[in-house]
Amino acid sequence: MAKDFPTRDENYSQWYNDLVIKADLAENSAVRGCMVIKPYGYAIWERIQAVLDKKFKDTGHSNAYFPIFIPKSFFSKEASHVEGFAKECAVVTHYRLKNSPDGKGIVVDEDAKLEEELIVRPTSETIIWDTYRNWIKSYRDLPVLINQWANVVRWEMRTRLFLRTTEFLWQEGHTAHATREEAVAEAETMLNIYADFAENWMAIPVIKGTKSPAERFAGAIETFAIEALMQDGKALQAGTSHFLGQNFAKAFDVKYLNRENQLDYVWATSWGVSTRLMGALIMSHSDDHGLVLPPKLAPTQVAIVPVFKTQEQLALITAAVLPIKKALEARGVSVKYDDRDTHKPGWKFTEYEFKGVPVRLTIGLRDLEQGTVEVARRDTLEKENLQLTDIENKVIHLLDQIQQNLYERAFAFRENNTFRVDSWEEFKRVLDDKGGFISAHWDGTAETEGKIKEETKATIRVIPLNNPREEGKCIYSGKPSTQRVIFARAY
Amino acid sequence: MAKDFPTRDENYSQWYNDLVIKADLAENSAVRGCMVIKPYGYAIWERIQAVLDKKFKDTGHSNAYFPIFIPKSFFSKEASHVEGFAKECAVVTHYRLKNSPDGKGIVVDEDAKLEEELIVRPTSETIIWDTYRNWIKSYRDLPVLINQWANVVRWEMRTRLFLRTTEFLWQEGHTAHATREEAVAEAETMLNIYADFAENWMAIPVIKGTKSPAERFAGAIETFAIEALMQDGKALQAGTSHFLGQNFAKAFDVKYLNRENQLDYVWATSWGVSTRLMGALIMSHSDDHGLVLPPKLAPTQVAIVPVFKTQEQLALITAAVLPIKKALEARGVSVKYDDRDTHKPGWKFTEYEFKGVPVRLTIGLRDLEQGTVEVARRDTLEKENLQLTDIENKVIHLLDQIQQNLYERAFAFRENNTFRVDSWEEFKRVLDDKGGFISAHWDGTAETEGKIKEETKATIRVIPLNNPREEGKCIYSGKPSTQRVIFARAY
Numbered sequence A, B: 001m002a003k004d005f006p007t008r009d010e011n012y013s014q015w016y017n018d019l020v021i022k023a024d025l026a027e028n029s030a031v032r033g034c035m036v037i038k039p040y041g042y043a044i045w046e047r048i049q050a051v052l053d054k055k056f057k058d059t060g061h062s063n064a065y066f067p068i069f070i071p072k073s074f075f076s077k078e079a080s081h082v083e084g085f086a087k088e089c090a091v092v093t094h095y096r097l098k099n100s101p102d103g104k105g106i107v108v109d110e111d112a113k114l115e116e117e118l119i120v121r122p123t124s125e126t127i128i129w130d131t132y133r134n135w136i137k138s139y140r141d142l143p144v145l146i147n148q149w150a151n152v153v154r155w156e157m158r159t160r161l162f163l164r165t166t167e168f169l170w171q172e173g174h175t176a177h178a179t180r181e182e183a184v185a186e187a188e189t190m191l192n193i194y195a196d197f198a199e200n201w202m203a204i205p206v207i208k209g210t211k212s213p214a215e216r217f218a219g220a221i222e223t224f225a226i227e228a229l230m231q232d233g234k235a236l237q238a239g240t241s242h243f244l245g246q247n248f249a250k251a252f253d254v255k256y257l258n259r260e261n262q263l264d265y266v267w268a269t270s271w272g273v274s275t276r277l278m279g280a281l282i283m284s285h286s287d288d289h290g291l292v293l294p295p296k297l298a299p300t301q302v303a304i305v306p307v308f309k310t311q312e313q314l315a316l317i318t319a320a321v322l323p324i325k326k327a328l329e330a331r332g333v334s335v336k337y338d339d340r341d342t343h344k345p346g347w348k349f350t351e352y353e354f355k356g357v358p359v360r361l362t363i364g365l366r367d368l369e370q371g372t373v374e375v376a377r378r379d380t381l382e383k384e385n386l387q388l389t390d391i392e393n394k395v396i397h398l399l400d401q402i403q404q405n406l407y408e409r410a411f412a413f414r415e416n417n418t419f420r421v422d423s424w425e426e427f428k429r430v431l432d433d434k435g436g437f438i439s440a441h442w443d444g445t446a447e448t449e450g451k452i453k454e455e456t457k458a459t460i461r462v463i464p465l466n467n468p469r470e471e472g473k474c475i476y477s478g479k480p481s482t483q484r485v486i487f488a489r490a491y
Helices: A012-022 A039-058 A079-085 A125-135 A180-200 A247-251 A276-285 A311-330 A345-354 A365-370 A391-416 A424-433 A446-456 B012-022 B039-058 B079-085 B125-135 B180-200 B247-251 B276-285 B311-330 B345-354 B365-370 B391-416 B424-433 B446-456
Strands: A026-028 A035-037 A069-071 A088-099 A106-108 A113-120 A144-153 A167-177 A207-210 A222-229 A235-245 A255-257 A263-265 A267-274 A302-307 A335-337 A359-364 A372-377 A383-387 A418-420 A437-441 A459-464 A484-488 B026-028 B035-037 B069-071 B088-099 B106-108 B113-120 B144-153 B167-177 B207-210 B222-229 B235-245 B255-257 B263-265 B267-274 B302-306 B335-337 B359-363 B372-377 B383-387 B418-420 B437-441 B459-464 B484-488
Touching: A012 A026, A012 A276, A035 A039, A035 A167, A039 A144, A039 A167, A039 A180, A039 A276, A079 A247, A088 B113, A113 B088, A125 A144, A125 A167, A125 A247, A125 A267, A144 B144, A167 A180, A180 A207, A180 A222, A180 A235, A180 A267, A222 A391, A222 A459, A222 A484, A235 A247, A235 A276, A247 A267, A267 A276, A276 A391, A302 A311, A302 A345, A311 A335, A311 A359, A311 A365, A311 A391, A345 A359, A359 A365, A359 A391, A365 A372, A372 A391, A383 A391, A391 A418, A424 A437, A424 A446, A446 A459, B012 B026, B012 B276, B035 B039, B039 B144, B039 B167, B039 B180, B039 B276, B079 B247, B125 B144, B125 B167, B125 B247, B125 B267, B167 B180, B180 B207, B180 B222, B180 B235, B180 B267, B222 B459, B222 B484, B235 B247, B235 B276, B247 B267, B267 B276, B276 B391, B302 B311, B302 B345, B311 B335, B311 B359, B311 B365, B311 B391, B345 B359, B359 B365, B359 B391, B365 B372, B372 B391, B383 B391, B391 B418, B424 B437, B424 B446, B446 B459
Parallel strands: A302 A335, A302 A359, A418 A437, B302 B335, B302 B359, B418 B437
Antiparallel strands: A026 A035, A069 A113, A088 A106, A088 A113, A088 B088, A144 A167, A167 A267, A207 A222, A207 A459, A222 A235, A235 A267, A255 A263, A359 A372, A372 A383, A437 A484, A459 A484, B026 B035, B069 B113, B088 B106, B088 B113, B144 B167, B167 B267, B207 B222, B207 B459, B222 B235, B235 B267, B255 B263, B359 B372, B372 B383, B437 B484, B459 B484
């Protein structure tokens, strides 16, 4: 398996694609730009969903479901939204097919043309705010705290599995509030939930901040984002939370009677993460031996491989293994005991290594006699022999250690690849030689930002929250600047 | 609220629509035929999903995700499938919009016409079997046991919330097997899971059986179904499980090397339930006072309403209630303690009754002094005062009783509305006067089935499994028949 598999140094992009496909996470489908998420990849996504869903509900949100189709005219209602989203999209124009007159196959029935075309949702602000108009009459109806797990479609010309696909899965929260302050606080709360999830579950350190106006969500007053650094020195936006002001309330005429009995427009947020997180997960931790998964999100946390020649030997090993498996499962650990006799132990070792299973236990007859087990950890590839006594506590402790180690490794990588840069020459050199996050002064204008992007493909990833004030000169224009921002080339 | 709400006798159809909307389950959206599933309705769907998902996983299935779009040509590959599914559907023809030349709004960009139109999936057999071709090479790759939770679109002319909508949510299982026997067994296993779920969770008795050829899934060799009887005497198909033979394997060229090292086509099943189950749930149990939910699927199982005038009184009541709430929650019961002072107790009673909360506890100062609580059950609307001692066990027992009672009530209704009929005149009379399930002889021909449908709108709902052999004469044609089948008008 690993034979056809390039190292990250050889070709990071190819390494990523091959890994996604060979680790059975996803593959391209017959439909351009749309992926098939395979069971192993989907199992990781289900764990991501479960954790986030609980966090959303614990903070008072409910799930609901809104239509996949949006009338074309809805997009025109919010001026900047239409520019951002109503361009590259899937357009439904007809609602019927018929047998081809020549008897070969089926053709679109031109008599079944829609009066108004429908767009397959690229995001749901418009259809949701059209719905909220009827739900919100008074301050007593607020806040509305709703999330939706759904598929969305953005017609992408260049696609990459998980990172950029025409159809992807995501969650989109859409909340409505009586005051600006409450809406801003909601957007910040959700940003913090995303950051907590990224760091403590995905083991990915992130920078929390706001986007520059040019990088904002189309229709937002402020876009908060978490930004992560991948192993190849490129940035990846891992989640966004938008303060939408009253833009959508005005576009869809959503007013409420406030406590003073006056009509006012409602304040809004939206926030989302997508299957793109799978790409971030893969590119943060995996290595030239395959996938590396943080234990908290691994569908299988522990694989146990027996080494045996006869069925009698297997029976002896199984008798020793089953109580360990049961004890671990009782503690919430997912364990796979792979006692298949159709595959050799060596094949299984490679398989679990490649699939990123955090801990592998190997147990043979001699281990049994000596009361030991070989424990291999995926993150460092280290192996050691441990006494079987109290093995479940040792394994659980090891899982915690691996989770922690992955985070620390990723954190150290980010620290080593974040550069303070003070001149344009240095900016370009660092970007080309090393990549990474570049902390540099910017004059605050869209013009400069645009030129930097044009010349280097680097964008402002984030203006960190609580950024220290610092007098300086813009690396590009030389004009005065009051703070550094984070530049990078990005996925 | 109940004021504008017709009784079931007055207008069953209106009663259903009003109930769905006023109980905050779902509503129509701005997109013709597409519904918005509101948080309360979605919470019930989430419970349905959670239970079924566990049952699927416990029987070895994994979830995955396949594209929402299917190339038009795929539908033509399986001869009968194209007739059934590739007609009334949403057709994507373009992938870009542009600003209108007149500056008003946006229009379809004719330069962005797809070479081949894409169909928004009405069901996924074709795209999935196109994918399986690359996954299945040998008997070692079998069985493939996959399920997908997804949205699907079928362009319906007449829609009703949950029962028939253009877009709906469902799960679709798609499995691949080495032998016919194994595929048939899988289809039966899933039918049994659906029946178990309907009866023991939804409290809806169902008849398990097979469909007549005319009612089969387009592309199936055999369609198994569970059929339920609604309160108005109409039948509702609550789940189907199809044995697809080798039809899709042949259409998409999916062959495997068997144990004898010979190439053979793979055997298939597919099976699904949808948000239609929400309609079945509502129409099986609810009454003129609103929704009635079986405890096992109710998002809130117990509502506790304090009766108080002052905050001091509320504090006393709360001190007594919180330990009860905590004890119930520790036993897995979902409890809502509604201590809002913005709504009167009477308003809350109506609200929880209307929303179908199975058990309501009411507690005031006098109760506190006497150590009692008023317990109201939603199914019978009975109230009684119970001692607070051991109240959590009493409530849990009551929830079980309600679950059981709902099933028994629905079962008795079905028994009382199933009629053995032996003549055509009686058939028509029973159908018009009472509705219900009609058990009658049929000559087994599609011609007779078609004529009965044409003349009465009744269809063969199901040929019960293990149907007793019985000599008789077809009620319509008078020709010889060997068994009775179940006729009804249906949703």
